[in-house]
Amino acid sequence: MLTKDGIRTLANVVIVDPTQADLLPQSCAIQGFVTFNAAQAKERSYRNRHPSDQFLPLTIEVFGCLHKHIDVFLHSCANAIWSLKGIEGPHFSTFITFLCQKISITLQRMRVSSILSRVVAVGLTTF
């Protein structure tokens, strides 16, 4: 993506599973370890980017935990909404809260969708 002032912002959405067997000892001790690990892996894979580019790995765990880079992403979106609508004061944090809630609700819906699809599929094949 290109921003208005010419600085490129590159975003990469990653959905990670925190219950991976090889990362289980670390992830059960450190909160958000899998998102941090996946963000570092994306940083390594995009290490050949231009130095002036801003890279935001948007890593999300399937159970709902977000990486701290999403705050930067949502902050820029909320800042743009705030400047468009011209609302002052504490309403700026309301935009960030709305965007976080939208991510969380989307995750809940997709979680239920993935559970129901496999339950129905198993029910059709076994019963």
Next chain:
Amino acid sequence: MVQLQDSISEHLHHHTLSNMLFNGTFEAHRVRILSCFGLKGGAWFTTRQIFLGFQLFSLVFCIAFCMQLVLLHPLIANIFQCVCTHPIDLMGIHLLSCVHGNKRIGTHDVIYNTFVPMHEMLVSSGTRTITCASFNHI
């Protein structure tokens, strides 16, 4: 109402973390608790359902609530095998991490199609999007 939801959420945090996290749970379940109570992990619980996009239907709320409290949902109580022939544990964690089908990609696509065009429209309005495929050729 929001204050009541916040206090309920606070009690849920205290109850789950104190009684379930440190009392001999399995590693996968501990990871699930830590992830559910991670950064913005419980944001859905304090949502005011004033828009259609913020509405949680009863089944979605039930499953999300059971996940948050580390409870077993009755839907997956009698299912012992996934479509990929992998055995399912009591909490149904495999159902979320199974690579069979396109549901994991679907979650990625929904998040991408919701937020990246919004960022593109608001912050970088009128400019082009560089996809990963085109970025590799730069």
